[in-house]
Amino acid sequence: MSRKCIKCGVCEMVCPSTLSPLRLIDNKRSRNQPLPEALDCTTCNACVAACPMGVHITKSIEKMRDYFKTPGYGETLYNISTYGASIVPEGRPKPNPRPCKTAYFAGCLTGYRLQHISDAVTKTLDHMGIEFTRIDERCCGSPLNRIGRFDLAREMLEKNLRQFRELGVETIVTSCPGCTSTLLEYQEEFDVCHYLDLYDSYDIYGALHKEPYRATLQYPCHLYRNVSPYTMKVAENILKKMCEYVPLEEAERCCGAGGGVRRNDIGLARMLKKRKADDIRRLAPDVVAVACPQCSIQLSEDARAEDLSILVARNLRLIA
Template sequence: MEMVKIKVKRFNKDKDGFEEYEVPKGINVLNALEYINKNYHANIYFRSSCRAGQCGSCAMCINGEPKLACKTKVEDGMVIEPLKNFDVIRDLVVDRTPYYKKLANLRNYIERKEYPEDLENIKPDDINKVKKVRGCIDCLSCLSVCPVRKFTDYAGPTFMRQLARFAFDVRDEGDREKIAYFENLYNCTTCAKCVEVCPKEIEIVHHAIEKLRELCFKKGYYLKNHLAVRENVLKYNRSVEKDKTPLLEEVNEEYLVENEKMRVAFFTGCLIDYRLQNVGRDAIKVLNAHGISVIIPKNQVCCGSPFIRTGQTDIAEKLKKKNLEIFNNLDVDCVVTVCAGCGSTLKNDYKEKEFEVMDITEVLNKVGLIKYKPLDATVTYHDPCHLKRGQGVYDEPRKILKSIPNLKFIEMEVPDQCCGAGGGVRSGKPEVAYALGKRKAKMIFDTNVDYLVTVCPFCEYHIRDSLKKYKEENNIKKDIKVMNIVSLLSKVV
């Protein structure tokens, strides 16, 4: 029988650390723990029940991520720990008591004064709205990884899912949106880490958080700062104010190349058009250098992402309709973005689109990376939530960075840890945004690099501000420049 080595975190009155054991290869983690207790007399404490991925009781942290022990096969070098961000009772057993108490306080049942007489009038669509958020097995994986819950007073994703479950149930008469608001619904950055780890693949962000915010906005529970963003888009068709000449007023409508490998339409987004015009110009330069012709529609508007994330769907629908009229009628291979938020919105929320959407790192890898000039520098890369989890783009930017001669690439501790800027949090809850930004800043300074590279203007702005604050608070002398990947590439093409 082939054996593999795994490490298990032990915690009780006498032990606090890892122990290594050999277990048979190919069995699941739950069976491995039972094997260890039987053959090594280790007496490791852990929870289990159905053994079929339906009860959620055996969730634990496996190689740094929450997983169900009954559904995860052991592998050599595996590290098994209790779920993070919970008090540990013993070994792999965490204290779930605060969760159950909180759930009871949220009134985890249908509320109404009288039994409905018209149950036969409930439509399939009414059932489907609730069905999308009902598959939870209470494994608590989402709570263990939620960055906002760790640093702020936020109930967390599964509680919001539970509130959404009743808020969308036509039989329920409770004020679920009010409860969600005062449980800090707007603290969520919509980073979707909860979705990434959910064993039942529940789309908590789209089907619970954003839908609850839509309901909140309609009933008057919103953040005042989000109304300022609304005023901007009504005035400028952009989510930010105009303070200098927009990119779309400076550039041409076409930047064509000979021996064209690909033709793309450039979706600039609000910050590139109104604040980071240099990034837009760099993007055009880099695309042309790779043999890609660029078409730039001058009448494009905000993608609507800030309004979808904050529940202002009336505005989002109008913006989407206008952009669809523009981009559906272009003769291009794809629409390219240099903003993770714009790209995720166009890909996932523009259901009626007739065009393909690609992040610029996807486009460059597709046509083939060119021979870049050497650059003597060290860089680290931040994965925007709406790029890695929103679009599944992870390897492409790293392939680009690793292909630049003399450039040293260093991964930070948790490159896809949310920086705190998304979901309307930077504008609506700046103190929450910086709580997350501070942790990201520490990771970046720990790498001691010259540049922090990303592919999101919102991340770029927020990380730059977070680095500045963290530097001042900790008396750090080193400067780390923050830039979009196209600005780095513009130095070497």
């Protein structure tokens, strides 16, 4: 048990999953054996944000997960050690790294499986006149941190940082909240920003026009809680410029996909999503805007979910 914990139970009340964060961090009760319910944590950080004592609940849970060997965790470890990516990579053209002050880092899911997101971001950066480079990306280490392999995660991150340093990169633009919060550990060396924050600082609003559709917004946990709640204000302001924005009830509640839960236990991931899917159904938007590849995959099962980068690029007539 963390010495700081006063057993107030607030973490229990905010947890969207089936586990008991308090029981998990209570070593006496668990006899110092990690409990299998550690696998059910989506690492949404709602408990950490609410804890009045600043207990690092999620970090403790991630540490425990190193103890478990599940097929899902095995797949993550295999893919990263074999391909340098958390998924089996396919269909990405080799980048042509060149010295540049700005780099775009897509991440594994966006770079290999959801390339329409990286396509939309890169076309918008071109449109804004921002010169950027791409490195030969390796997994940033975020999925390894989620399963307690902090050592390997750091090794993977270093492979990317080395390339940024060699190219003289000062600003790293991201499109995945997991990559963003992982790279932010190096914020003293690099300026790390999600594309939404970059669009905001370039005042993209004036270039956008209103179109006749209704959109709601899911807040990605790692962007909203680990990076900045302001980024979600930016997302809302962009949506208000492009369409009729209808707020989603408890937009900050986890969609159920994160922390490796979707890969490890798809049944649990879908169960955790049910309340959100019901909220979306009641609101009946034309599109659910997201800013996270995991949320995009998870919510696309129930609704038309599109990354904001795509909605923006389409609004600017950069993509169909």
